[in-house]
Amino acid sequence: MGLTLTEKILKAHVVDGEFVKGQEIGIKIDQTLTQDATGTMAYLEFEAMGVPRVRTERSVAYIDHNTLQNGFENADDHRFIGSVAKKHGIYFSRSGNGICHQVHLERFGIPGKTLIGSDSHTPTGGGIGMIAIGAGGLDVAVAMGGGAYYITYPKIVKVNLTGKLSPWVAAKDVILEVLKRLSVKGGVGKVIEYCGKGVKTLSVPERATITNMGAELGATTSIFPSDEITKQFLEAQGRGEVWTEQKADDDAVYDEIVEINLSELVPLAACPHSPDNVKSVAEIGKLKIDQVCIGSCTNSSLLDMMKVAHILKGKTVHPDVSLAIAPGSKQVLNMMADMGLLSIMIDAGARILESACGPCIGMGQSPNSAGISLRTFNRNFLGRSGTKDGQIYLVSPELAAISAVTGYLTDPREIGDMPEFVLPQKFTVHDNMIALPASEEEADSVEILRGPNIKPYPETAPLEDSITAPVSLKVEDNITTDHIMPAGAKILPLRSNIPAISQHCFTVCDETFPARAKELGKSIIVGGSNYGQGSSREHAALAPLYLGIKAVLVKSFARIHRANLVNAGILPLTFVNESDYDTISQGDILELAGIREKIQNGETEFNILNKTTGKEIPVLCEMTGRTKDIMLAGGLLDYTRENLK
Numbered sequence: 001m002g003l004t005l006t007e008k009i010l011k012a013h014v015v016d017g018e019f020v021k022g023q024e025i026g027i028k029i030d031q032t033l034t035q036d037a038t039g040t041m042a043y044l045e046f047e048a049m050g051v052p053r054v055r056t057e058r059s060v061a062y063i064d065h066n067t068l069q070n071g072f073e074n075a076d077d078h079r080f081i082g083s084v085a086k087k088h089g090i091y092f093s094r095s096g097n098g099i100c101h102q103v104h105l106e107r108f109g110i111p112g113k114t115l116i117g118s119d120s121h122t123p124t125g126g127g128i129g130m131i132a133i134g135a136g137g138l139d140v141a142v143a144m145g146g147g148a149y150y151i152t153y154p155k156i157v158k159v160n161l162t163g164k165l166s167p168w169v170a171a172k173d174v175i176l177e178v179l180k181r182l183s184v185k186g187g188v189g190k191v192i193e194y195c196g197k198g199v200k201t202l203s204v205p206e207r208a209t210i211t212n213m214g215a216e217l218g219a220t221t222s223i224f225p226s227d228e229i230t231k232q233f234l235e236a237q238g239r240g241e242v243w244t245e246q247k248a249d250d251d252a253v254y255d256e257i258v259e260i261n262l263s264e265l266v267p268l269a270a271c272p273h274s275p276d277n278v279k280s281v282a283e284i285g286k287l288k289i290d291q292v293c294i295g296s297c298t299n300s301s302l303l304d305m306m307k308v309a310h311i312l313k314g315k316t317v318h319p320d321v322s323l324a325i326a327p328g329s330k331q332v333l334n335m336m337a338d339m340g341l342l343s344i345m346i347d348a349g350a351r352i353l354e355s356a357c358g359p360c361i362g363m364g365q366s367p368n369s370a371g372i373s374l375r376t377f378n379r380n381f382l383g384r385s386g387t388k389d390g391q392i393y394l395v396s397p398e399l400a401a402i403s404a405v406t407g408y409l410t411d412p413r414e415i416g417d418m419p420e421f422v423l424p425q426k427f428t429v430h431d432n433m434i435a436l437p438a439s440e441e442e443a444d445s446v447e448i449l450r451g452p453n454i455k456p457y458p459e460t461a462p463l464e465d466s467i468t469a470p471v472s473l474k475v476e477d478n479i480t481t482d483h484i485m486p487a488g489a490k491i492l493p494l495r496s497n498i499p500a501i502s503q504h505c506f507t508v509c510d511e512t513f514p515a516r517a518k519e520l521g522k523s524i525i526v527g528g529s530n531y532g533q534g535s536s537r538e539h540a541a542l543a544p545l546y547l548g549i550k551a552v553l554v555k556s557f558a559r560i561h562r563a564n565l566v567n568a569g570i571l572p573l574t575f576v577n578e579s580d581y582d583t584i585s586q587g588d589i590l591e592l593a594g595i596r597e598k599i600q601n602g603e604t605e606f607n608i609l610n611k612t613t614g615k616e617i618p619v620l621c622e623m624t625g626r627t628k629d630i631m632l633a634g635g636l637l638d639y640t641r642e643n644l645k
């Protein structure tokens with residue numbers, strides 16, 4: 001029986017566990033990446049492990065998220081990360097060099113290798129045939145120290161692409177169509193593998209748009225084969241020597257098959273406030289818009305910019321619309337300047353932003369009150385733009401650009417003929433904004449530069465014998481990490497200060513939560529399904545840890561967030577009967593009697609008691625050997641200190 005591409009790469013990297021679907025396996029990690037919003041914490045954790053030099057083939061630290069320096073905090077974090085990188089053998093991509101995923105694809109990614117990154121959109125690397133997975137900062141720190149990364153051996157979904165995209169229909173529409181069909185939880189526990197004759201009609205940047213936004217399916221990762229098109233892309237980056245062919249066997253067996261005929265797709269948009277709330281432009285109808293933002297790790301490649309410039313040429317941005325464009329990397333921006341694309345955009349009235357995440361993470365450009373904003377990004381969760389009642393639609397760059405001119409949500413097919421957009425044979429390569437690490441001899445003399453906002457990792461303690469605690473918060477289905485630990489220009493500078501950032505935990509849902517939880521000392525959160533979807537930010541577990549949360553009881557979890565809870569020593573529990581969710585109220589006292597012994601004995605299903613109502617509630621707490629030990633130790637940091645020496 002033949003193998004899928006995912007299985008081939010995983011098999012070549014497995015160091016622990018067996019290849020049984022649903023079981024945990026440990027894989028060797030070849031490359032890691034971090035960004036600055038999760039990076040400071042990840043490097044504090046790496047330091048705490050006491051490993052002098054990274055043990056990966058390549059580790060890169062990027063500065064791209066917290067680039068709005070409205071106070072000393074972000075600049076201090078950048079300086080800290082730069083100094084840690086230099087000392088411990090990590091390449092350092094300086095601010096201005098671009099968004100981590102775009103730059104990693106251009107300059108570091110290698111087909112057939114494994115990559116984990118402290119950012120949920122790390123699967124962008126799947127666009128060149130890598131197994132690239134988003135993870136919590138602590139997991140990335142462990143991988144940098146040479147430890148394996150653990151995932152549940154996934155189900156593998158084949159997306160069989162046939163046909164060819166029609167003019168002005170984009171790669172973005174492909175992933176929006178997949179999201180429409182599978183939903184934001186449809187990918188949990190799965191890898192999405194793209195195959196079929198349609199693959200060769202898509203360029204690397206287009207493939208990367210699709211694997212990037214696979215994160216919104218909740219998938220472990222997404223991957224394309226590495227073929228002649230990948231080879232040309234890497235050669236154009238001056239890195240042809242790292243290319244290898246990567247593909248599934250012809251007789252590979254998949255768990256599910258999704259058929260997509262590219263020729264049948266039409267321009268789509270994800271409507272507020274979820275990436276799977278997808279409708280066609282025709283279904284949405286005439287929608288007057290206030291803002292357009294083009295960029296983010298999903299759609300900021302040179303190819304995207306070439307299309308946008310073509311559409312804007314000789315036009316003016318509609319008087320009622322503000323258009324912001326953030327090219328994905330210094331390379332993209334440089335080439336836009338050389339090719340004359342930049343002056344076309346400036347002339348049309350676009351506001352050119354630095355090559356960084358920017359508005360995608362609420363770092364500026366928040367829309368006006370109740371403003372309608374079309375964005376080429378990947379997330380439109382409530383409040384993420386920085387304007388609580390902002391209405392964010394996720395669209396392709398083509399659709400965004402033409403709408404910026406007309407002032408309405410516009411079907412890009414109205415533009416008429418589409419020229420063929422061909423990527424250059426050679427990209428402009430100048431890695432002068434990537435600082436190399438110090439040599440092993442020089443490393444000792446590198447001083448670590450810590451600012452006053454950088455506070456240590458919160459205190460942890462081994463799992464208690466029993467837990468009796470009130471429910472401090474009850475929330476609904478599809479709670480995102482943007483609800484749990486909001487981002488934005490005001491809160492992001494606190495990423496390296498857990499006591500301070502905790503004051504914002506869950507304030508989107510309930511402003512009184514942080515004070516209440518702190519006062520209770522110990523408490524439990526109850527939630528619905530797909531709890532913790534979205535970002536990889538471990539702050540969504542570390543802030544609750546700091547506020548005394550001992551357990552989270554929900555209908556189901558998103559993958560990365562569940563792992564982050566375990567890493568922080570917080571018990572992840574799920575209801576056996578989802579209807580029991582309705583029997584618990586905020587304020588009820590829950591008793592987890594003998595919980596330590598139960599976990600130690602490997603009990604996965606047991607009852608907890610709602611002392612307020614007297615009702616016994618059956619719950620699941622599935623822990624394998626390793627996660628069990630992490631839980632008992634009080635989290636991954638304590639566990640790793642013991643085991644990684």
Ligand code: MIC
Binds near residue numbers: 038065134361534535
């Ligand atoms: C995001 O898109 O939400 C982020 C910001 O890139 C996060 C990481 C973070 O919270 O720092 C992600 O997706 O992992």
Ligand code: SF4
Binds near residue numbers: 099297298356357378
């Ligand atoms: Fe940055 Fe947005 Fe991509 Fe997250 S989704 S890495 S914030 S561009």
